[in-house]
Amino acid sequence: MIIDLRSDTVTKPTKGMLDAMLTAEVGDDVYKEDPSVNALEKRLADMFGMDEALFFPTGSMANQAALKLHTNPGEQVICDQYAHIYNYEGGGASFNSGISCKLIDGHRGMFTAEQAEAAINPPDFYHSPLTSLIEVENTTNKGGGACWDFKELQSIRLLANKYNLGYHLDGARLWNALVNKKENPKQYGELFDTISVCLSKGLGCPMGSVLIGNSDLMKGALRVRKILGGGMRQVGFAAAAGLYALDYHFERLSEDHKKAKEIGEVLTQLFAIKKVEPIETNIVIFELNDGVDEAEFLNNLNKKNIHIIGMGSNKLRMVTHLDYTDEMHKKLLRTLKTL
Numbered sequence: 591m592i593i594d595l596r597s598d599t600v601t602k603p604t605k606g607m608l609d610a611m612l613t614a615e616v617g618d619d620v621y622k623e624d625p626s627v628n629a630l631e632k633r634l635a636d637m638f639g640m641d642e643a644l645f646f647p648t649g650s651m652a653n654q655a656a657l658k659l660h661t662n663p664g665e666q667v668i669c670d671q672y673a674h675i676y677n678y679e680g681g682g683a684s685f686n687s688g689i690s691c692k693l694i695d696g697h698r699g700m701f702t703a704e705q706a707e708a709a710i711n712p713p714d715f716y717h718s719p720l721t722s723l724i725e726v727e728n729t730t731n732k733g734g735g736a737c738w739d740f741k742e743l744q745s746i747r748l749l750a751n752k753y754n755l756g757y758h759l760d761g762a763r764l765w766n767a768l769v770n771k772k773e774n775p776k777q778y779g780e781l782f783d784t785i786s787v788c789l790s791k792g793l794g795c796p797m798g799s800v801l802i803g804n805s806d807l808m809k810g811a812l813r814v815r816k817i818l819g820g821g822m823r824q825v826g827f828a829a830a831a832g833l834y835a836l837d838y839h840f841e842r843l844s845e846d847h848k849k850a851k852e853i854g855e856v857l858t859q860l861f862a863i864k865k866v867e868p869i870e871t872n873i874v875i876f877e878l879n880d881g882v883d884e885a886e887f888l889n890n891l892n893k894k895n896i897h898i899i900g901m902g903s904n905k906l907r908m909v910t911h912l913d914y915t916d917e918m919h920k921k922l923l924r925t926l927k928t929l
Contacts, residue, residue, distance in 0.1 A: 593918045596899045598911035601794040607834045614830035619822050626826030630833050634800050638779035642808040646820050649762045649799040650679045652786040654686050655814045659807050660756035663688030666719035668709045672699035672732035690719055699730025700738055703745035723756040729763040735873030737767040747781045762788040766871040769843045792843050793835035794912040798828050846872040846910040849919050856926045874908040894925055
């Protein structure tokens, strides 16, 4: 038995998802003639109460398209220092859009409206980049699956309105936040100008993300996707997986959250562990004691066919997911207690 908790991206399509993919009705999506893609885009636009949605092959491309739609070269986006768009998208903000990131030292990937306001460059001071966008990530990946306080997101919306700034949500794991906080997608659609959601993480699809937004911005999304190389043909096979996942894999995310919390409870009892970050959703980040060698700790787990990821500085991460079964969970908890 191999237990892979490196990420929730390691899942394989279920039998039901494969059946949906194999029987999907498809067409040429570059011509917007793929009925499965069109159905997925409409479903997500309606779910969030927004005008339009566009299917992308990856979450990074969806985020990069959003940055491009909101900004012009030489401008600046405000985001947390843990933000995915800054840390894990290959420097795409500068390469694709010619913009810089103004980093906020927030808490677990989240910041306050007051911090965001302090980060806005004076618009008439031409020596500094023009601030044009605020970006947030929910849940926060590097912050350990933390969920934003919705009232804080509302305060940042008011700030964006005050300074005429765009407002983008990297919602790669927004599904987890929605389930954990019992929130409604339309609440987010009312707040943000653009939202990216990922299908290949918690929902267990083999690929795909969707950018959702209002028509004034989204009218340029198809062209930007083409420029980034994201035009696809009979991609309805992948879109069908997304439709299936929304029906069958969304509500079950609470199971992943429960298992993650149980892992955290065991970790807090181990001598080797200095600290376990608060666990809200499916990400467990913990720190080893100073005398414990990270490589040796990982190797000991690898020998037992348990694979997790090192984040550096003696921090490690586990992510629960669709393919992490009850049997695997029992084995992991037993193994951790023997370390």
